[in-house]
Amino acid sequence: MLFPILFSIHCFSALIAALPSQSENGTSQPHGCREVSIPITVEVPRFLISTEIRDDWDVAALVFNLTRRDSGQGFPLPITGNTAAPVKSTYDMGATFCGNGSTTLILTHGILESKRYWQPDFPDSDQYNFIEAAVAAGYSVLSYDRIGVGSSSRVNSITDAQFQVQVAVLNSLVDHVRDANTARKVALVGHSYGAYISIAAAAAAASNPSRNVSMGGVDAVILTGFAGGFSNFGPFLAGAGLRVARDRQPERWGALDPGYLTAVDAYADAYIYYHAGNFERRVAEWTHARGSEPFAVGELPSLLATNITYDTVTAPVQIVQGKYDVSACGGNCEGQLNKIRRNLSGASVVETVEDLPAGHNLNLHLVAPRAFELMFGFLKRQGL
Numbered sequence: 001m002l003f004p005i006l007f008s009i010h011c012f013s014a015l016i017a018a019l020p021s022q023s024e025n026g027t028s029q030p031h032g033c034r035e036v037s038i039p040i041t042v043e044v045p046r047f048l049i050s051t052e053i054r055d056d057w058d059v060a061a062l063v064f065n066l067t068r069r070d071s072g073q074g075f076p077l078p079i080t081g082n083t084a085a086p087v088k089s090t091y092d093m094g095a096t097f098c099g100n101g102s103t104t105l106i107l108t109h110g111i112l113e114s115k116r117y118w119q120p121d122f123p124d125s126d127q128y129n130f131i132e133a134a135v136a137a138g139y140s141v142l143s144y145d146r147i148g149v150g151s152s153s154r155v156n157s158i159t160d161a162q163f164q165v166q167v168a169v170l171n172s173l174v175d176h177v178r179d180a181n182t183a184r185k186v187a188l189v190g191h192s193y194g195a196y197i198s199i200a201a202a203a204a205a206a207s208n209p210s211r212n213v214s215m216g217g218v219d220a221v222i223l224t225g226f227a228g229g230f231s232n233f234g235p236f237l238a239g240a241g242l243r244v245a246r247d248r249q250p251e252r253w254g255a256l257d258p259g260y261l262t263a264v265d266a267y268a269d270a271y272i273y274y275h276a277g278n279f280e281r282r283v284a285e286w287t288h289a290r291g292s293e294p295f296a297v298g299e300l301p302s303l304l305a306t307n308i309t310y311d312t313v314t315a316p317v318q319i320v321q322g323k324y325d326v327s328a329c330g331g332n333c334e335g336q337l338n339k340i341r342r343n344l345s346g347a348s349v350v351e352t353v354e355d356l357p358a359g360h361n362l363n364l365h366l367v368a369p370r371a372f373e374l375m376f377g378f379l380k381r382q383g384l
């Protein structure tokens with residue numbers, strides 16, 4: 001069921017005028033940011049995903065299936081095939097754009113998150129605000145809600161919310177930023193599921209001859225909450241205590257189909273995303289109450305069934321890890337990044353940091369300002 005993602009992507013960026021002119025919400029935001037809506041058309045094959053989620057009983061059964069010892073090996077993923085032809089879809093991407101068009105960082109958040117991860121809105125959150133730090137360091141930023149999340153189009157949790165669709169969306173956003181100015185430098189910054197999307201987008205861009213660095217490829221990639229493999233998803237999936245989102249909070253998520261899932265409570269979020277002693281509890285409470293948005297069940301099997309061609313990435317890559325990350329490293333990242341370093345054999349530079357005192361949500365731990373410095377230092381060393 002593996003298909004190399006670079007052959008699966010045929011994305012057609014809507015030919016859109018320059019950022020940040022269209023669909024602007026005139027509301028002025030802090031840090032010179034504004035909300036925009038970007039229409040994106042993608043055309044990619046879909047997996048035929050066989051799971052059906054109606055209620056929390058089904059979720060429990062699915063999590064069992066995905067976490068049993070032989071899942072994806074002897075025991076199959078819930079995928080029966082792929083569509084014969086690519087499926088064309090148009091989505092409205094809700095995004096925050098900040099800056100003046102200097103080197104642009106495109107931020108992709110993870111699952112059980114939203115673009116608020118990069119720009120938290122609780123009181124005294126400046127030290128955790130990646131966007132504020134990036135703008136202060138001279139960068140422009142495009143931070144978007146992934147499809148199905150927050151301010152972006154609602155999509156079907158099984159048939160639309162699939163990994164390769166999200167990769168095509170990101171590549172179209174890169175084109176969109178480049179269309180405004182072909183000389184503009186673009187770096188991808190991904191967290192967690194967004195890190196897999198970012199590196200797969202960089203792999204696809206590097207493999208497509210029409211997408212070289214000057215014309216739509218990317219100039220650098222920064223990955224966090226990521227160690228390359230999938231072998232530690234078990235404790236993450238089980239520990240999240242996943243529940244049907246619309247049943248938990250109908251007032252907030254009643255419009256989502258039942259395949260959108262959320263973590264059961266703030267303590268489940270603390271287990272999967274935070275490391276004791278290295279975060280403020282008010283931050284984890286905010287994560288559960290406001291930062292977190294449901295993810296769609298189609299996102300997991302479609303990622304697990306995709307062979308990301310790491311060796312085709314040519315851009316410089318930095319991986320910055322909280323040492324105690326559960327889903328990326330099984331709770332201890334020491335020595336866990338060697339394999340992905342080797343996989344990124346075509347990247348011009350691979351830098352790794354594996355020992356920051358943090359769990360999965362690196363940006364929301366006390367070490368965040370240091371993590372941001374490391375990322376911007378890497379970009380500067382790449383001339384960005």
Ligand SMILES: *[C@@H]1O[C@H](CO)[C@@H](O)[C@H](O)[C@H]1NC(C)=O
Pocket residue numbers: 025026027035
């Ligand atoms: C702009 O965004 C703000 C804050 O999200 C919202 O309250 C307002 O209704 C929006 N205005 C328009 C014209 O969409």
Ligand SMILES: *[C@@H]1O[C@H](CO)[C@@H](O)[C@H](O)[C@H]1NC(C)=O
Pocket residue numbers: 050051052058059061062065078
């Ligand atoms: C779990 O796997 C079993 C056996 O393949 C299957 O019958 C069942 O439908 C799966 N459950 C879910 C919710 O995907």
Ligand SMILES: *[C@@H]1O[C@H](CO)[C@@H](O)[C@H](O)[C@H]1NC(C)=O
Pocket residue numbers: 100101102135137138139
């Ligand atoms: C954009 O802003 C950055 C940071 O404030 C600044 O260094 C740069 O010169 C600006 N570029 C232009 C074209 O105004």
Ligand SMILES: *[C@@H]1O[C@H](CO)[C@@H](O)[C@H](O)[C@H]1NC(C)=O
Pocket residue numbers: 210212213214215
């Ligand atoms: C990148 O693509 C553009 C347009 O197709 C082309 O003119 C340029 O030569 C390419 N550069 C490289 C390094 O391949």
Ligand SMILES: *[C@@H]1O[C@H](CO)[C@@H](O)[C@H](O)[C@H]1NC(C)=O
Pocket residue numbers: 002307308309310311
């Ligand atoms: C995955 O991709 C890599 C790199 O292109 C290739 O070497 C490997 O054989 C592929 N694996 C599978 C299972 O397709």
Ligand SMILES: *[C@@H]1O[C@H](CO)[C@@H](O)[C@H](O)[C@H]1NC(C)=O
Pocket residue numbers: 307308309310311339342343
């Ligand atoms: C990554 O490296 C491991 C061994 O270190 C290898 O088994 C795997 O096929 C590689 N994956 C890719 C996509 O290159």
